[in-house]
Structure formats: C-alpha cells, structure tokens
Amino acid sequence: MFELVKAWYIKKFSDPHSVTLLLLLVATVALLYFFGSYVMPVLVAIVIAYLLEWPVNKLARITGSRLISVILVMAAFASIALGLVFGIVPVLWQQLSNLLQESPTMIEEGKDFLLHLPEYYPALISTTQVQAIVTSVENKILELGEILVSASLTSLKDVVAWMIYLVLVPLLAFFMLKDKKELTSGISQVIPKDRKLISQVWHEMDQQIMNYIRGKVFEIIIVGLVSYATFSFLDLRYAALLGALVGLSVLIPFIGAALVTLPVAAVALFQFGLAPEFWTIVIAYGVIQALDGNVLVPLLFSEAVDLNPVYIIVAVLFFGGLWGFWGVFFAIPLASLVKALINAWSSNNQGLIAKQD
Incomplete structure (x- = not known):
C-alpha cells in the first residue's frame, strides 16, 4: 500500500511547480477554514472589487485616470447600496412582519385543508397519515421558531461588528481597486518562484x-x-x-x-x-x-x-x-x-x- 501511495506521489508531484501549487492550496484552505470568520470582511471586499473592476476599467479608458475612475465607481456603488437599504429594505421588512403575523392563520388553514383530504381522496390517503404529517409539520415549525428566536438574540451582539464592517469593507474594496497592481505584485513576491x-x-x-x-x-x-x-x-x-x-x-x-x-x-x-x-x-x-x-x-x-x-x-x-x-x-x-x-x-x-x- 505504501509503495502505491509513493508511486502516485512521485507521478503527480515530481515537479516543484506541482508541489508549490499543492502547498499554496493547502495553506489557503487551512486559512479559510480556521480563520474564515476573521478574514470575512476581506473576502467580502474582494467580491465587491471583482464586481466593480469591469466598470473601473471601462471608465479609466475614458478618463485616463484609474484613481478618478475608482472614486466615481465607488461613489455610484455607495449611492445604489444606500438607495437599496433605505428604499427597498423597509418595504421588505414590513411585508415580512405582515407575513409573520398572518402565518398562524395560514398554518391553521393549511392544517384544516390537510385534515379534509381523506374525505375527498379516501383511496389515496388516510386520516392517520394526515395526522402524522400535521404533527411532523407542527414540530418542524416549533423548531424553526426556536432557531429564529435564538438567532435574533445572538445577532444583537453582532450589531457593532456589522457597523464596523460597513465602514471597513468599502475602504478595503476602494484600496484594492486603486492599488491593484501594487497588491498583485506584492503577492507575487511572496509566492515561490516555481x-x-x-x-x-x-x-x-x-x-x-x-x-x-x-x-x-x-x-x-x-x-x-x-x-x-x-x-x-x-x-x-x-x-x-x-x-x-x-x-x-x-x-x-x-x-x-x-x-x-x-x-x-x-x-x-x-x-x-x-x-x-x-x-x-x-x-x-x-x-x-x-x-x-x-x-x-x-x-x-x-x-x-x-x-x-x-x-x-x-x-x-x-x-x-x-x-x-x-x-x-x-x-x-x-x-x-x-x-x-x-x-x-x-x-x-x-x-x-x-x-x-
């Protein structure tokens, strides 16, 4: 068995370029797995930077300055984000509140509908089966309610962190876009030559x-x-x-x-x-x-x-x-x-x- 593993390793990783790629992959996965919560703002900023890279490049060809393009694109992005937060989120929150208030009535009507199914389709479903389904659904709803309550209580502790992220993430995205060449060249100096x-x-x-x-x-x-x-x-x-x-x-x-x-x-x-x-x-x-x-x-x-x-x-x-x-x-x-x-x-x-x- 050891000889098979050794032969496979020599075949796949006999080249230093392959070993370098493997080590970088293992280090990246370990970093994300063990420290993912700490680097999450950086990952979110990278997503935003990738999203805005295309308009920044297009605008830079027109203005001739990447800095001006980054400032204009980030200002437009911030305006759209604020518009969504203050324009759409309140509407969604209101509709969600109304839906949660009506959910007990909806559940009761759904329960009543299920309980009457054996009357219309006695050959397909029995009262015992319907009762078992209703009990299972009620238990799942209770579990979901407990999860939502506990999540809402624990999320209160993260309000300050979210407020910090709202400031840090746009700043990180801005500097990632502005200093893209410097950052990529710095990373390339850290990675081995192979x-x-x-x-x-x-x-x-x-x-x-x-x-x-x-x-x-x-x-x-x-x-x-x-x-x-x-x-x-x-x-x-x-x-x-x-x-x-x-x-x-x-x-x-x-x-x-x-x-x-x-x-x-x-x-x-x-x-x-x-x-x-x-x-x-x-x-x-x-x-x-x-x-x-x-x-x-x-x-x-x-x-x-x-x-x-x-x-x-x-x-x-x-x-x-x-x-x-x-x-x-x-x-x-x-x-x-x-x-x-x-x-x-x-x-x-x-x-x-x-x-x-």
Missing part, C-alpha cells in the same frame, strides 16, 4: 470569477424584478418579499428554486385557494424558473460554467457546509477551481512524460 502551475490556474480562474460574480449579481436583479412584476400583475400579496426571495434563490443552483416554491405556493394558496388564480401563479413561477435556467443563465455565464449539474449540487452541499453563505455563493467558482487544478496537474504530468520520452 509557480508556473499557479500562474496557469490563476489566469484561468481570474476572468472566470469576475464574470461569475458580475453575472450572478445581474441574475439576482433580473429574476427578482421579473418575479416582483409578475406577482404584482397577478395581484399576489407580498409581491416584493416573494420577488426578493426568488431573486436570491438563484444563489443556490437547482436547490434554491425548489425551496422558494414553498412560500410562493403557500401564499398563493392562502390568498386564492385552489382557484384558477393559484394555478396561474404556479405556472408563471415555473415559466420564470425555466427562462432563468434555459435562457438567462446561458446568456450571462456563457462558457464560464462548464460543469455537470451533479458536480454543481455536490459543490453547493460541500462548500456550503464548510463556509455557509459564502461557500454556497462561491460553490461554482470553487468547483471550477478544482477542475482547473486537476487540468493543471494533468497537463503538467503529460508534459513531464513527453520530456521523458
């Missing part, structure tokens, strides 16, 4: 991560606005809240759309019952999801995400379990990074074999 594979992976991932972040933000905005407009046109209550949920659901490929279906269907069922309006909303929601998956995603991401859906779901589950929200957000780029690493090692091994021949 970094051919690191450069190969970096060049492959750099543009891909930028395109992914920008495309994902555009996807959230487009899907959220279209959902809000559709729900408002169909006179569905809590249209803004549900539209925002549908927009944010695209962060989790495949799984997010399935999860958000429940609140959309529940609100529609509570408001309209099994009337034609309910089925119209369900069909419209299905059309939005179909257009997102088959038209919008290929248009925004093009060839940036060339991964099998199985790999994407596994990446969401794995990286989401490791790093929570940011693991889910970066699941696809991280899966693409794994693919790039495998390609780099494979191409390097083929080069070594060719030299030996």
Whole structure:
C-alpha cells in the first residue's frame, strides 16, 4: 500500500511547480477554514472589487485616470447600496412582519385543508397519515421558531461588528481597486518562484470569477424584478418579499428554486385557494424558473460554467457546509477551481512524460 501511495506521489508531484501549487492550496484552505470568520470582511471586499473592476476599467479608458475612475465607481456603488437599504429594505421588512403575523392563520388553514383530504381522496390517503404529517409539520415549525428566536438574540451582539464592517469593507474594496497592481505584485513576491502551475490556474480562474460574480449579481436583479412584476400583475400579496426571495434563490443552483416554491405556493394558496388564480401563479413561477435556467443563465455565464449539474449540487452541499453563505455563493467558482487544478496537474504530468520520452 505504501509503495502505491509513493508511486502516485512521485507521478503527480515530481515537479516543484506541482508541489508549490499543492502547498499554496493547502495553506489557503487551512486559512479559510480556521480563520474564515476573521478574514470575512476581506473576502467580502474582494467580491465587491471583482464586481466593480469591469466598470473601473471601462471608465479609466475614458478618463485616463484609474484613481478618478475608482472614486466615481465607488461613489455610484455607495449611492445604489444606500438607495437599496433605505428604499427597498423597509418595504421588505414590513411585508415580512405582515407575513409573520398572518402565518398562524395560514398554518391553521393549511392544517384544516390537510385534515379534509381523506374525505375527498379516501383511496389515496388516510386520516392517520394526515395526522402524522400535521404533527411532523407542527414540530418542524416549533423548531424553526426556536432557531429564529435564538438567532435574533445572538445577532444583537453582532450589531457593532456589522457597523464596523460597513465602514471597513468599502475602504478595503476602494484600496484594492486603486492599488491593484501594487497588491498583485506584492503577492507575487511572496509566492515561490516555481509557480508556473499557479500562474496557469490563476489566469484561468481570474476572468472566470469576475464574470461569475458580475453575472450572478445581474441574475439576482433580473429574476427578482421579473418575479416582483409578475406577482404584482397577478395581484399576489407580498409581491416584493416573494420577488426578493426568488431573486436570491438563484444563489443556490437547482436547490434554491425548489425551496422558494414553498412560500410562493403557500401564499398563493392562502390568498386564492385552489382557484384558477393559484394555478396561474404556479405556472408563471415555473415559466420564470425555466427562462432563468434555459435562457438567462446561458446568456450571462456563457462558457464560464462548464460543469455537470451533479458536480454543481455536490459543490453547493460541500462548500456550503464548510463556509455557509459564502461557500454556497462561491460553490461554482470553487468547483471550477478544482477542475482547473486537476487540468493543471494533468497537463503538467503529460508534459513531464513527453520530456521523458
């Protein structure tokens, strides 16, 4: 067994470039795993910097100054962020409060609907089965309520930290954009000289991560606005809240759309019952999801995400379990990074074999 492992190691990591790439990868994963909460503001700033790099470059070609471009783009970004906070967040909070107040009534009506199912479909479901389902749902709701209460109490301690992040993160993003060349050259001096594979992976991932972040933000905005407009046109209550949920659901490929279906269907069922309006909303929601998956995603991401859906779901589950929200957000780029690493090692091994021949 030891000889097999030794032979595999010699085959894969006989080149110093491969060893350097492996050590850098292990160090980065260890840093994020053990100190992820401490470097989170830096990661958020990197995301913002990647998002704003494209408009900064475009504007720099017009103004001739990167500093002026960074200042203008950051000012526009801050204005949009403040507009969202003070314009949209209060509306969403109000609708969420109203929905939580009506949730006990919705739960009771749903319970009553389930209890009457055996009368209409006695051959398909029994009273005992329905009672078991109702009990299970009630227990899950109680557990969810306890989790929400505990989360709200613990989150009060983080208010000061969030206020600090609101100042630090934009500053970090500003200096990352302004001093991009100096920062990248400083990092390159720290990395060992045997970094051919690191450069190969970096060049492959750099543009891909930028395109992914920008495309994902555009996807959230487009899907959220279209959902809000559709729900408002169909006179569905809590249209803004549900539209925002549908927009944010695209962060989790495949799984997010399935999860958000429940609140959309529940609100529609509570408001309209099994009337034609309910089925119209369900069909419209299905059309939005179909257009997102088959038209919008290929248009925004093009060839940036060339991964099998199985790999994407596994990446969401794995990286989401490791790093929570940011693991889910970066699941696809991280899966693409794994693919790039495998390609780099494979191409390097083929080069070594060719030299030996």
